[in-house]
Amino acid sequence: MYESVTNFIDDTLNKSIDALKTLCRIPSVAAKNEGLEETAKVVQNMLKDIGLETEIHPTSGAPVVTGWLDVGAKRTLLFYDHYDVQPAEPFDLWDSPPFEPAIRDGRLFGRGVADNKGDTTSRIWTLKAFKETGTDLPVNIKFVVEGEEEIGSVNLPEYTEKNTDFITADGGIWEFGGAGIHGKQEAWLGLKGIFFVELEVEWLSRDVHSSAACVLPAAASRLVWAVNSLKDEASNILIEGFYDGIKPLSESELEVIGNIDMNEDELKKVFGIEEYLNGLTGDALKKAYYGDPTCNICGLTSGYQGKGSMTVLPAKASCKIDFRLVEGMHPDDIHKKLRKHLDDKGFTDVKIPYLEGYPAAKTPVDHPFVKVVEAANQRIFGDLVVHPTSPGSGPLYLFNKYVPMVSIGCGDYESKAHSPNESIVVENYRKAMHRIVAVMDEMSTW
Numbered sequence: 001m002y003e004s005v006t007n008f009i010d011d012t013l014n015k016s017i018d019a020l021k022t023l024c025r026i027p028s029v030a031a032k033n034e035g036l037e038e039t040a041k042v043v044q045n046m047l048k049d050i051g052l053e054t055e056i057h058p059t060s061g062a063p064v065v066t067g068w069l070d071v072g073a074k075r076t077l078l079f080y081d082h083y084d085v086q087p088a089e090p091f092d093l094w095d096s097p098p099f100e101p102a103i104r105d106g107r108l109f110g111r112g113v114a115d116n117k118g119d120t121t122s123r124i125w126t127l128k129a130f131k132e133t134g135t136d137l138p139v140n141i142k143f144v145v146e147g148e149e150e151i152g153s154v155n156l157p158e159y160t161e162k163n164t165d166f167i168t169a170d171g172g173i174w175e176f177g178g179a180g181i182h183g184k185q186e187a188w189l190g191l192k193g194i195f196f197v198e199l200e201v202e203w204l205s206r207d208v209h210s211s212a213a214c215v216l217p218a219a220a221s222r223l224v225w226a227v228n229s230l231k232d233e234a235s236n237i238l239i240e241g242f243y244d245g246i247k248p249l250s251e252s253e254l255e256v257i258g259n260i261d262m263n264e265d266e267l268k269k270v271f272g273i274e275e276y277l278n279g280l281t282g283d284a285l286k287k288a289y290y291g292d293p294t295c296n297i298c299g300l301t302s303g304y305q306g307k308g309s310m311t312v313l314p315a316k317a318s319c320k321i322d323f324r325l326v327e328g329m330h331p332d333d334i335h336k337k338l339r340k341h342l343d344d345k346g347f348t349d350v351k352i353p354y355l356e357g358y359p360a361a362k363t364p365v366d367h368p369f370v371k372v373v374e375a376a377n378q379r380i381f382g383d384l385v386v387h388p389t390s391p392g393s394g395p396l397y398l399f400n401k402y403v404p405m406v407s408i409g410c411g412d413y414e415s416k417a418h419s420p421n422e423s424i425v426v427e428n429y430r431k432a433m434h435r436i437v438a439v440m441d442e443m444s445t446w
């Protein structure tokens with residue numbers, strides 16, 4: 001089936017890697033607002049080149065690029081990708097420069113190759129194979145490629161809320177995925193939500209000599225007391241009403257996770273731990289991983305943190321905290337509850353500017369589109385491990401009312417997304433293109 005298409009993919013593999021390299025050479029770092037408009041245009045040209053109609057939608061931030069081709073098929077497949085990347089720092093930990101992609105031992109290294117320019121290019125190149133071989137597409141195609149995924153998709157709602165017709169489709173492929181620790185392909189059906197906040201204390205007009213700590217208030221201590229009130233030693237989150245309304249994992253989700261091998265012991269070695277939080281193991285560990293919200297300190301800052309000693313009483317202290325949210329929770333509600341919690345504990349002076357947030361979303365594990373992806377994966381890679389949700393976050397909530405999404409991709413367990421030496425296996429990239437062909441084929445007969 002579609003042999004000329006898959007032959008084209010194999011015969012032009014080097015060319016498609018070159019196209020990916022070109023895309024990765026542009027440092028489109030959303031956090032620094034670098035190269036975004038330029039990359040949006042490159043992506044638009046890639047979509048035009050495969051015969052799609054395209055449009056660039058300006059937002060208050062980075063533009064959203066869309067592409068579509070209606071071939072009059074019964075089913076429509078939508079791809080959600082992003083052209084922005086994480087910052088590449090620290091540069092000195094890279095074995096080759098992050099924005100000069102290079103192949104070593106069958107892996108392509110460079111910032112964005114896994115997250116998610118490799119997936120974006122593989123999907124576009126698959127469609128190129130249909131066009132160049134004159135093969136009819138079995139499904140209609142839509143692309144939504146945004147440029148702010150790595151900073152919380154802050155302006156994406158400006159596009160999605162006005163274009164619900166466009167994002168309506170029979171099935172969608174989300175941005176990421178790949179092979180797990182033992183090489184089996186994994187699919188993710190959901191994403192947790194996020195509420196990211198910074199706690200700030202400012203008690204003095206300037207830093208002073210620490211000898212004054214006997215008579216002046218200490219912002220850093222104040223911050224630590226406030227943060228300490230959020231969670232107990234068993235990691236129970238102590239904000240009143242925090243767990244209210246949480247939708248527990250469904251029977252079918254529990255059944256699916258029952259079959260997942262968490263590789264508990266192996267991962268203990270990877271993380272250098274003796275045991276998981278609260279001694280979690282087996283089903284309890286899985287339930288927590290897929291179904292629990294979090295309250296995590298990402299960074300704590302105050303005073304002098306350089307070499308040696310410097311006796312100072314800092315004027316300010318701050319702490320970045322991310323809450324991963326599960327279905328039934330909303331960041332605005334958690335923001336209010338956090339404010340009330342701090343006020344009730346007497347921390348009315350602790351400021352909490354809202355940084356980013358959105359709710360969780362999931363595609364039901366028994367949705368027929370999930371079966372389509374499983375069958376397609378079976379043809380190319382073999383068995384698929386289906387996760388009801390990723391423990392990570394993404395703006396799936398903007399789409400999942402209109403299209404069932406499954407996240408699969410060309411990454412793998414060693415891809416190091418967000419870290420130095422990000423990479424993909426070239427062979428996985430090639431087979432991921434074959435899998436997209438199979439998804440389209442399976443979808444057309446569904």
Ligand SMILES: [Zn+2]
Pocket residue numbers: 086115150417418
């Ligand atoms: Zn990312």
